[in-house]
Amino acid sequence: MTTEFKVIGTKPIRPDVIDKVMGRAIFAPDIMISGLLHGKILRSPYAHARILSIDTSAAEALPGVYAVITSKDLPQTPADNAELKYSRDNFLAGEKVLYEGHPIAAVAADSIHTAEDAIKLIRINYEILTPIMDMREAMKENSPKLHENIRLKSLGQDNGRPGNISLHVQHILGDPEKGFAEADEIVDREFTTTMVHQGYLEAQSSTVLWNPDGNLTVWTTTQGAFSVQSEISRILDISLSKIRVIPTEVGGAFGSKLRIYIEPVVVLLSKFANRPVKITMTQSEVLKATGPTPGTIMRVKMGAKRNGKITSATAELYFEAGAFPGSTAGGSPRLIFTEYDIPNGQVDAFEVLVNKTHVGAYRAPGDVQVTYSMEQVVDELAQKVNMDPIDFRLINVAHEGSISISGTIHKKIGAQQVLEAVKNHPHYKSPLKEANMGRGVAFGYWPNNGRDSSCIINVNSDGSVTLVTGSVDLSGTRLTIAMQAAEVLGISVDQVKSSVGDTSSIGYTGSSGGSRTTFATGLAAIQAAKDVINQMSIRAASLLNVPVSEITFERGFFTTSTSSSAKLSFSELAGKLNQTGGPITGKGNVSPSSWGAGFACHIADVEVDPETGKVSILRYTAIQDVGKAVHPTLVEGQMQGAVVQGIGWALWEGLFYDTQGRMLNSNRLDYKIATFVDIPHIETELIEVPSPFHPFGVRGVAEPAFVPPTATIANAVADALGKRIYSLPMTPEKILRTMDVID
Amino acid sequence: MSKKKVSAKINGQPVEFLCEPRQSLLECLRDVIGITGTKESCNDGNCGACSVLLNGRLVNSCLVFGVEVEGREITTIEGLADWQGLHPIQQIFLDRNVVQCGYCIPGIIIATKALLDREANPSEERIRSWLSGNLCRCTGYDKIVGAVKEAAVILAKEKGV
Numbered sequence: 001m002t003t004e005f006k007v008i009g010t011k012p013i014r015p016d017v018i019d020k021v022m023g024r025a026i027f028a029p030d031i032m033i034s035g036l037l038h039g040k041i042l043r044s045p046y047a048h049a050r051i052l053s054i055d056t057s058a059a060e061a062l063p064g065v066y067a068v069i070t071s072k073d074l075p076q077t078p079a080d081n082a083e084l085k086y087s088r089d090n091f092l093a094g095e096k097v098l099y100e101g102h103p104i105a106a107v108a109a110d111s112i113h114t115a116e117d118a119i120k121l122i123r124i125n126y127e128i129l130t131p132i133m134d135m136r137e138a139m140k141e142n143s144p145k146l147h148e149n150i151r152l153k154s155l156g157q158d159n160g161r162p163g164n165i166s167l168h169v170q171h172i173l174g175d176p177e178k179g180f181a182e183a184d185e186i187v188d189r190e191f192t193t194t195m196v197h198q199g200y201l202e203a204q205s206s207t208v209l210w211n212p213d214g215n216l217t218v219w220t221t222t223q224g225a226f227s228v229q230s231e232i233s234r235i236l237d238i239s240l241s242k243i244r245v246i247p248t249e250v251g252g253a254f255g256s257k258l259r260i261y262i263e264p265v266v267v268l269l270s271k272f273a274n275r276p277v278k279i280t281m282t283q284s285e286v287l288k289a290t291g292p293t294p295g296t297i298m299r300v301k302m303g304a305k306r307n308g309k310i311t312s313a314t315a316e317l318y319f320e321a322g323a324f325p326g327s328t329a330g331g332s333p334r335l336i337f338t339e340y341d342i343p344n345g346q347v348d349a350f351e352v353l354v355n356k357t358h359v360g361a362y363r364a365p366g367d368v369q370v371t372y373s374m375e376q377v378v379d380e381l382a383q384k385v386n387m388d389p390i391d392f393r394l395i396n397v398a399h400e401g402s403i404s405i406s407g408t409i410h411k412k413i414g415a416q417q418v419l420e421a422v423k424n425h426p427h428y429k430s431p432l433k434e435a436n437m438g439r440g441v442a443f444g445y446w447p448n449n450g451r452d453s454s455c456i457i458n459v460n461s462d463g464s465v466t467l468v469t470g471s472v473d474l475s476g477t478r479l480t481i482a483m484q485a486a487e488v489l490g491i492s493v494d495q496v497k498s499s500v501g502d503t504s505s506i507g508y509t510g511s512s513g514g515s516r517t518t519f520a521t522g523l524a525a526i527q528a529a530k531d532v533i534n535q536m537s538i539r540a541a542s543l544l545n546v547p548v549s550e551i552t553f554e555r556g557f558f559t560t561s562t563s564s565s566a567k568l569s570f571s572e573l574a575g576k577l578n579q580t581g582g583p584i585t586g587k588g589n590v591s592p593s594s595w596g597a598g599f600a601c602h603i604a605d606v607e608v609d610p611e612t613g614k615v616s617i618l619r620y621t622a623i624q625d626v627g628k629a630v631h632p633t634l635v636e637g638q639m640q641g642a643v644v645q646g647i648g649w650a651l652w653e654g655l656f657y658d659t660q661g662r663m664l665n666s667n668r669l670d671y672k673i674a675t676f677v678d679i680p681h682i683e684t685e686l687i688e689v690p691s692p693f694h695p696f697g698v699r700g701v702a703e704p705a706f707v708p709p710t711a712t713i714a715n716a717v718a719d720a721l722g723k724r725i726y727s728l729p730m731t732p733e734k735i736l737r738t739m740d741v742i743d
Numbered sequence: 744m745s746k747k748k749v750s751a752k753i754n755g756q757p758v759e760f761l762c763e764p765r766q767s768l769l770e771c772l773r774d775v776i777g778i779t780g781t782k783e784s785c786n787d788g789n790c791g792a793c794s795v796l797l798n799g800r801l802v803n804s805c806l807v808f809g810v811e812v813e814g815r816e817i818t819t820i821e822g823l824a825d826w827q828g829l830h831p832i833q834q835i836f837l838d839r840n841v842v843q844c845g846y847c848i849p850g851i852i853i854a855t856k857a858l859l860d861r862e863a864n865p866s867e868e869r870i871r872s873w874l875s876g877n878l879c880r881c882t883g884y885d886k887i888v889g890a891v892k893e894a895a896v897i898l899a900k901e902k903g904v
């Protein structure tokens with residue numbers, strides 16, 4: 001099949017990158033419009049407090065200030081709509097502030113400095129309340145409650161009691177206790193992780209122009225223009241038709257730009273100031289008040305027979321929600337144990353409210369944490385039954401038809417192929433054993449995603465085409481989608497001008513997330529390209545004087561079965577569209593219900609410095625089933641970037657708070673991410689097991705690559721130390737403590 | 744706040760602008776002069792997104808005041824290419840598909856130029872340590888290091904080193 005591709009699998013240059021290397025690409029903070037005002041948000045210095053009064057008069061009186069808003073300027077929320085109340089409260093706090101950095105008021109002024117001066121003039125009286133910073137504390141019966149109206153929704157039932165646990169979901173397969181009784185070895189461990197930030201460089205930034213007729217335009221950095229449009233509509237009670245959202249280039253997102261944080265505030269400021277307004281968050285605001293991935297407490301127990309077969313697995317997973325309900329807790333049970341074929345098991349997941357910023361999505365959300373815990377237990381079990389860790393995983397690996405504990409039925413997957421590739425990889429076979437060195441492997445799964453996508457293709461008279469989709473391009477999807485259209489149209493990819501539309505120029509398209517874009521919007525492009533070919537076949541039939549049923553399109557030519565000489569090339573026919581009925585636009589609207597899951601397995605060698613506790617990564621290899629790599633360089637780039645983010649999570653990253661709920665590392669110096677010197681070359685191997693749900697076999701690639709790294713490093717560090725650290729990040733301090741160098 | 748007049752050379756052109764004493768060079772470039780290729784991220788000297796050359800030396804423009812550049816020469820990302828084409832460093836970054844979101848890229852290209860202006864053949868270790876003040880969250884750095892090595896070879900050839 002592979003040999004048939006002309007475009008898929010090649011490595012053309014991304015069309016958007018010329019602007020990016022020249023400094024010409026327009027990111028959200030670069031938007032300039034005449035008359036632009038600058039906005040600034042006043043944020044709570046306290047993690048938990050009641051707002052007794054707000055006095056904005058001095059700010060309003062400051063010269064250069066055009067508008068000051070508070071929660072009073074939001075629409076009234078019906079008392080029975082708690083969900084809407086939570087959403088609105090996170091843009092501008094109502095009665096209470098629930099985390100340090102919680103927005104309270106906002107100002108628009110003629111310069112950012114005037115706006116900063118103005119928010120200092122806003123007077124607020126607080127009644128300071130005890131913050132709840134720890135999940136164990138939050139779950140105690142007599143702990144202060146963040147919200148009076150939250151009742152535990154346990155297995156779909158409201159238990160009637162207010163508390164800080166907002167959700168409990170459960171999945172059971174077979175008989176977990178019987179499964180453990182059959183096991184020869186059981187490992188039962190508890191793990192904790194802290195909140196981690198996506199750490200993108202471009203802060204949230206939005207510019208809004210509100211017109212007195214009620215129409216408004218929003219330029220913003222987002223993973224999905226349509227979700228920004230519907231959120232503004234929901235929060236501010238404005239009709240969708242009045243809101244046009246134009247997505248800018250996006251300076252990193254990784255899930256963080258699925259949810260919005262400032263847009264409704266900027267809309268209101270623009271409305272009251274009657275001028276365009278821009279807000280760009282600072283890094284400190286980003287770290288304190290956008291949605292990181294939740295911290296967790298995870299108890300994982302697995303049992304296996306001496307022959308290596310896993311008989312039972314259970315997990316109790318606690319996820320921080322932050323200040324408001326809504327987290328990955330509900331979906332996490334579908335992500336743990338799914339790599340393996342296990343006959344019995346139970347997973348319980350809980351969501352717990354604490355006085356921290358409301359959590360959001362970070363690349364393979366929830367999956368990194370649960371895999372970090374599970375894959376260490378798997379390693380310990382493999383040791384107990386005296387097996388090579390890859391052999392042990394191969395005995396238990398899921399196949400087509402396997403049913404996971406949470407009910408996922410696997411389709412055609414490349415899980416086994418990935419593990420076999422690890423076994424055969426020179427890295428895995430290479431010797432390693434000097435003092436303080438260790439090797440780890442870990443295996444991971446991400447389901448990938450489908451969802452709605454729209455695409456249109458217009459045919460130009462010279463045989464080139466323009467292609468528009470609604471998918472925001474985070475790192476090359478304009479190209480990978482264009483390549484799929486080019487493959488169908490039989491033209492070269494540089495004949496496809498590919499761009500991202502806005503909410504007024506293209507049909508509804510879900511956000512770029514869940515590793516769905518190249519897959520699902522690719523399907524929309526393929527459908528649009530086929531529509532173009534169908535419409536052009538009709539024109540070809542009329543020009544060649546044959547019924548359309550006799551026209552076939554192959555390798556760039558429209559031919560007839562009756563005459564071998566009568567044929568028209570794509571570009572020839574494109575030049576004749578105006579004489580044969582007018583322009584042609586092909587369209588594709590898809591909502592795929594099935595897609596191919598991604599599996600990845602990584603190998604890491606580390607060295608621990610016994611004096612400083614520093615972990616160095618000596619060698620790292622990432623192996624992944626990518627379905628079909630549309631653009632192998634871009635796929636590799638996704639894998640390498642994911643690994644480096646994962647190394648940071650494993651070793652340094654975390655949001656740290658004091659007992660009063662103040663963040664201790666809300667800047668780029670103290671929230672350390674990996675630099676050029678912290679990591680080695682990352683080796684990659686792409687396995688291609690085509691997905692049956694895409695004509696070219698495409699699977700999502702960006703998230704599966706992020707699932708194994710933390711567990712891989714944890715297993716490598718455990719191998720080096722001969723002891724395990726059961727929490728993240730594995731800082732030098734924790735390492736020295738584990739080595740008994742310090743107490 | 745009263746504004747000061749500053750005269751400087753930006754990308755070879757003499758420029759005069761008015762700025763408040765509290766405004767950084769980064770802010771002056773982006774908000775006063777209106778060239779936005781230089782990016783802001785941390786605004787406190789810890790990410791390198793705002794890298795520019797000041798009299799040929801690599802600086803974080805968020806840490807320099809606008810009033811400090813009086814009489815000095817500044818090179819930003821906009822000053823590297825001309826109508827005949829891209830600077831070789833830009834060309835290699837483009838050709839090798841090293842870019843992901845691209846937000847860090849102007850800063851990394853400027854920092855790379857500063858390195859290759861002074862050293863013809865830096866080792867991988869030297870490249871990594873020189874660029875360690877420039878953060879990138881997307882790429883894992885791997886392909887950027889490769890591109891810098893290639894750019895070094897091309898530039899050395901051009902200079903006949």
Ligand code: FES
Pocket residue numbers: 782783784785786787788789790791792793794803804805806
């Ligand atoms: S913005 Fe200047 S170093 Fe980060």
Ligand code: FES
Pocket residue numbers: 201251252842843844845846847848878879880881882
């Ligand atoms: S490419 Fe996104 S930060 Fe470097």
